[in-house]
Amino acid sequence: SQLAEENSWALSVHEGESVTVNCSYKTSITALQWYRQKSGKGPAQLILIRSNEREKRNGRLRATLDTSSQSSSLSITATRCEDTAVYFCAIASSSFSKLVFGQGTSLSVVP
Amino acid sequence: EAAVTQSPRNKVTVTGGNVTLSCRQTNSHNYMYWYRQDTGHGLRLIHYSYGAGNLQIGDVPDGYKATRTTQEDFFLLLELASPSQTSLYFCASSEFGQGAGQNTLYFGAGTRLSVL
Numbered sequence: 001s002q003l004a005e006e007n008s009w010a011l012s013v014h015e016g017e018s019v020t021v022n023c024s025y026k027t028s029i030t031a032l033q034w035y036r037q038k039s040g041k042g043p044a045q046l047i048l049i050r051s052n053e054r055e056k057r058n059g060r061l062r063a064t065l066d067t068s069s070q071s072s073s074l075s076i077t078a079t080r081c082e083d084t085a086v087y088f089c090a091i092a093s094s095s096f097s098k099l100v101f102g103q104g105t106s107l108s109v110v111p
Numbered sequence: 112e113a114a115v116t117q118s119p120r121n122k123v124t125v126t127g128g129n130v131t132l133s134c135r136q137t138n139s140h141n142y143m144y145w146y147r148q149d150t151g152h153g154l155r156l157i158h159y160s161y162g163a164g165n166l167q168i169g170d171v172p173d174g175y176k177a178t179r180t181t182q183e184d185f186f187l188l189l190e191l192a193s194p195s196q197t198s199l200y201f202c203a204s205s206e207f208g209q210g211a212g213q214n215t216l217y218f219g220a221g222t223r224l225s226v227l
Contacts, residue, residue, distance in 0.1 A: 033212065033215075041220055045216065088154070092210070097208065097210045098210070
Protein backbone atom coordinates (compact mmCIF):
# COMPACT_ATOMS: atom_id res chain seq x y z
CA SER A 1 0.00 0.00 0.00
CA GLN A 2 1.03 3.59 -0.57
CA LEU A 3 2.84 5.63 2.08
CA ALA A 4 0.90 8.67 0.94
CA GLU A 5 -2.39 8.70 -0.86
CA GLU A 6 -5.19 11.02 -1.75
CA ASN A 7 -8.58 9.61 -0.82
CA SER A 8 -10.36 10.43 -4.06
CA TRP A 9 -9.39 9.55 -7.62
CA ALA A 10 -11.51 12.29 -9.08
CA LEU A 11 -13.66 15.24 -8.06
CA SER A 12 -15.86 17.55 -10.05
CA VAL A 13 -17.24 20.92 -8.96
CA HIS A 14 -18.87 23.91 -10.56
CA GLU A 15 -16.98 27.14 -10.95
CA GLY A 16 -17.27 29.28 -7.83
CA GLU A 17 -17.75 26.36 -5.47
CA SER A 18 -15.23 25.25 -2.85
CA VAL A 19 -13.55 21.87 -2.90
CA THR A 20 -11.27 19.89 -0.59
CA VAL A 21 -8.72 17.27 -1.53
CA ASN A 22 -7.59 14.96 1.25
CA CYS A 23 -4.35 13.10 1.76
CA SER A 24 -3.49 10.42 4.29
CA TYR A 25 -0.05 9.05 5.06
CA LYS A 26 1.44 6.19 7.04
CA THR A 27 4.64 7.39 8.65
CA SER A 28 6.05 10.18 10.78
CA ILE A 29 6.80 13.15 8.55
CA THR A 30 8.95 16.26 8.63
CA ALA A 31 6.92 18.11 6.01
CA LEU A 32 4.16 17.69 3.49
CA GLN A 33 3.91 19.41 0.12
CA TRP A 34 0.98 19.90 -2.22
CA TYR A 35 1.58 19.99 -5.97
CA ARG A 36 -0.68 20.70 -8.90
CA GLN A 37 -0.23 19.28 -12.39
CA LYS A 38 -2.14 20.79 -15.27
CA SER A 39 -2.62 18.91 -18.51
CA GLY A 40 0.59 18.77 -20.53
CA LYS A 41 2.69 20.35 -17.79
CA GLY A 42 4.91 19.21 -14.99
CA PRO A 43 3.84 19.39 -11.35
CA ALA A 44 4.17 22.76 -9.61
CA GLN A 45 4.35 23.23 -5.87
CA LEU A 46 1.40 24.97 -4.23
CA ILE A 47 2.09 24.78 -0.50
CA LEU A 48 4.75 23.36 1.79
CA ILE A 49 3.59 22.72 5.35
CA ARG A 50 6.03 21.63 8.04
CA SER A 51 5.21 19.05 10.68
CA ASN A 52 4.99 21.70 13.41
CA GLU A 53 2.48 23.77 11.41
CA ARG A 54 -1.25 23.18 11.39
CA GLU A 55 -2.35 25.45 8.56
CA LYS A 56 -0.84 27.30 5.59
CA ARG A 57 -2.47 29.58 3.09
CA ASN A 58 -1.63 30.66 -0.42
CA GLY A 59 -4.26 32.94 -1.93
CA ARG A 60 -7.42 30.83 -2.47
CA LEU A 61 -5.62 27.73 -1.24
CA ARG A 62 -5.55 26.52 2.33
CA ALA A 63 -3.67 23.45 3.53
CA THR A 64 -4.09 21.83 6.91
CA LEU A 65 -2.00 19.19 8.59
CA ASP A 66 -3.06 16.87 11.40
CA THR A 67 -0.11 14.76 12.48
CA SER A 68 -2.17 12.85 15.05
CA SER A 69 -4.48 11.45 12.36
CA GLN A 70 -1.70 11.49 9.74
CA SER A 71 -3.75 13.47 7.29
CA SER A 72 -3.71 16.69 5.34
CA SER A 73 -6.26 18.59 3.32
CA LEU A 74 -6.02 21.15 0.55
CA SER A 75 -9.02 23.43 0.16
CA ILE A 76 -9.67 25.67 -2.80
CA THR A 77 -12.25 28.40 -2.52
CA ALA A 78 -14.02 30.19 -5.35
CA THR A 79 -12.82 27.61 -7.86
CA ARG A 80 -12.09 28.60 -11.46
CA CYS A 81 -11.92 26.51 -14.62
CA GLU A 82 -8.13 26.95 -14.59
CA ASP A 83 -7.98 25.06 -11.27
CA THR A 84 -8.73 21.91 -13.30
CA ALA A 85 -5.68 19.72 -12.68
CA VAL A 86 -4.35 16.73 -10.79
CA TYR A 87 -3.43 17.51 -7.19
CA PHE A 88 -0.74 15.53 -5.37
CA CYS A 89 0.46 15.39 -1.84
CA ALA A 90 4.08 14.49 -1.20
CA ILE A 91 5.56 13.59 2.17
CA ALA A 92 9.06 13.89 3.58
CA SER A 93 10.30 11.84 6.49
CA SER A 94 13.53 11.38 8.40
CA SER A 95 13.12 7.68 7.55
CA PHE A 96 13.83 8.24 3.86
CA SER A 97 15.82 10.72 1.86
CA LYS A 98 13.29 11.76 -0.78
CA LEU A 99 9.76 12.93 -1.26
CA VAL A 100 7.10 10.26 -1.62
CA PHE A 101 4.21 11.28 -3.84
CA GLY A 102 0.61 10.17 -3.68
CA GLN A 103 -1.13 9.08 -6.87
CA GLY A 104 -3.10 12.27 -7.19
CA THR A 105 -6.69 13.47 -7.28
CA SER A 106 -8.04 14.69 -10.60
CA LEU A 107 -10.13 17.83 -10.10
CA SER A 108 -12.46 19.11 -12.81
CA VAL A 109 -13.96 22.56 -12.44
CA VAL A 110 -16.82 23.01 -14.88
CA PRO A 111 -18.62 26.22 -15.81
CA GLU B 112 11.26 31.88 -12.10
CA ALA B 113 13.01 28.53 -11.97
CA ALA B 114 13.31 26.89 -15.36
CA VAL B 115 13.71 23.24 -16.29
CA THR B 116 13.64 22.34 -19.96
CA GLN B 117 13.26 18.82 -21.28
CA SER B 118 13.80 17.48 -24.76
CA PRO B 119 12.38 15.91 -26.76
CA ARG B 120 8.76 16.38 -25.69
CA ASN B 121 7.70 13.22 -27.43
CA LYS B 122 9.68 10.18 -28.51
CA VAL B 123 8.77 6.90 -30.15
CA THR B 124 11.22 4.04 -30.36
CA VAL B 125 11.19 0.30 -30.87
CA THR B 126 11.99 -2.46 -28.42
CA GLY B 127 15.75 -2.71 -28.05
CA GLY B 128 16.30 0.83 -29.23
CA ASN B 129 18.58 3.44 -27.70
CA VAL B 130 17.03 6.57 -26.21
CA THR B 131 18.48 9.63 -24.51
CA LEU B 132 16.28 12.11 -22.70
CA SER B 133 17.77 15.51 -21.97
CA CYS B 134 17.18 17.99 -19.20
CA ARG B 135 18.64 21.44 -18.62
CA GLN B 136 18.01 23.68 -15.64
CA THR B 137 18.91 27.33 -15.37
CA ASN B 138 18.23 27.61 -11.65
CA SER B 139 21.78 27.01 -10.47
CA HIS B 140 20.34 24.19 -8.40
CA ASN B 141 22.56 21.46 -7.01
CA TYR B 142 20.05 18.62 -7.24
CA MET B 143 18.46 17.17 -10.34
CA TYR B 144 16.05 14.25 -10.62
CA TRP B 145 14.46 11.94 -13.13
CA TYR B 146 10.96 10.63 -12.44
CA ARG B 147 8.54 8.49 -14.36
CA GLN B 148 4.81 8.93 -14.06
CA ASP B 149 2.40 6.09 -14.69
CA THR B 150 -1.29 5.68 -13.99
CA GLY B 151 -1.73 3.89 -10.70
CA HIS B 152 1.83 4.56 -9.55
CA GLY B 153 2.17 8.32 -9.39
CA LEU B 154 5.65 9.81 -9.61
CA ARG B 155 8.51 7.40 -9.06
CA LEU B 156 12.14 8.43 -8.71
CA ILE B 157 14.54 6.81 -11.16
CA HIS B 158 17.88 8.54 -10.54
CA TYR B 159 19.10 11.79 -9.06
CA SER B 160 22.29 13.78 -8.74
CA TYR B 161 23.67 16.42 -6.44
CA GLY B 162 26.26 17.80 -8.79
CA ALA B 163 28.24 17.32 -11.95
CA GLY B 164 29.63 13.80 -12.13
CA ASN B 165 27.48 12.54 -9.24
CA LEU B 166 24.75 9.94 -9.61
CA GLN B 167 22.43 8.43 -7.03
CA ILE B 168 20.04 5.55 -7.48
CA GLY B 169 16.35 6.11 -6.97
CA ASP B 170 13.47 3.71 -6.42
CA VAL B 171 13.04 2.30 -9.92
CA PRO B 172 16.51 2.38 -11.54
CA ASP B 173 16.46 -0.91 -13.46
CA GLY B 174 16.96 -0.44 -17.19
CA TYR B 175 18.03 3.19 -16.84
CA LYS B 176 21.35 4.97 -16.73
CA ALA B 177 21.85 8.64 -16.04
CA THR B 178 24.66 11.11 -16.37
CA ARG B 179 25.12 14.61 -14.99
CA THR B 180 27.62 16.31 -17.25
CA THR B 181 27.41 19.83 -15.85
CA GLN B 182 25.56 21.70 -13.14
CA GLU B 183 22.86 22.43 -15.72
CA ASP B 184 22.55 19.17 -17.70
CA PHE B 185 21.19 15.78 -16.67
CA PHE B 186 20.55 12.95 -19.11
CA LEU B 187 18.53 9.75 -18.84
CA LEU B 188 19.66 6.85 -21.01
CA LEU B 189 17.67 3.80 -22.02
CA GLU B 190 20.11 1.54 -23.81
CA LEU B 191 17.79 -1.37 -24.57
CA ALA B 192 14.33 0.12 -24.39
CA SER B 193 11.43 -2.16 -23.46
CA PRO B 194 7.67 -1.62 -23.70
CA SER B 195 7.52 -1.47 -19.89
CA GLN B 196 9.45 1.80 -20.13
CA THR B 197 6.63 3.48 -22.02
CA SER B 198 5.83 6.34 -19.69
CA LEU B 199 5.81 10.07 -19.06
CA TYR B 200 9.23 11.19 -17.82
CA PHE B 201 9.86 14.29 -15.76
CA CYS B 202 13.06 16.02 -14.84
CA ALA B 203 13.15 18.23 -11.76
CA SER B 204 15.64 20.34 -9.85
CA SER B 205 15.95 21.62 -6.31
CA GLU B 206 18.42 23.79 -4.50
CA PHE B 207 18.96 21.29 -1.70
CA GLY B 208 18.16 17.63 -1.22
CA GLN B 209 14.70 16.27 -0.46
CA GLY B 210 15.60 14.73 2.87
CA ALA B 211 13.79 17.08 5.22
CA GLY B 212 11.13 17.95 2.65
CA GLN B 213 11.82 21.63 3.03
CA ASN B 214 12.67 22.28 -0.59
CA THR B 215 10.61 22.93 -3.65
CA LEU B 216 10.98 20.70 -6.67
CA TYR B 217 10.83 22.51 -10.01
CA PHE B 218 9.65 20.23 -12.79
CA GLY B 219 10.05 20.33 -16.53
CA ALA B 220 7.10 19.82 -18.86
CA GLY B 221 7.85 16.15 -19.40
CA THR B 222 8.81 13.76 -22.19
CA ARG B 223 6.28 11.21 -23.38
CA LEU B 224 8.11 8.05 -24.45
CA SER B 225 6.50 5.20 -26.32
CA VAL B 226 8.39 1.95 -26.81
CA LEU B 227 6.75 -0.20 -29.47
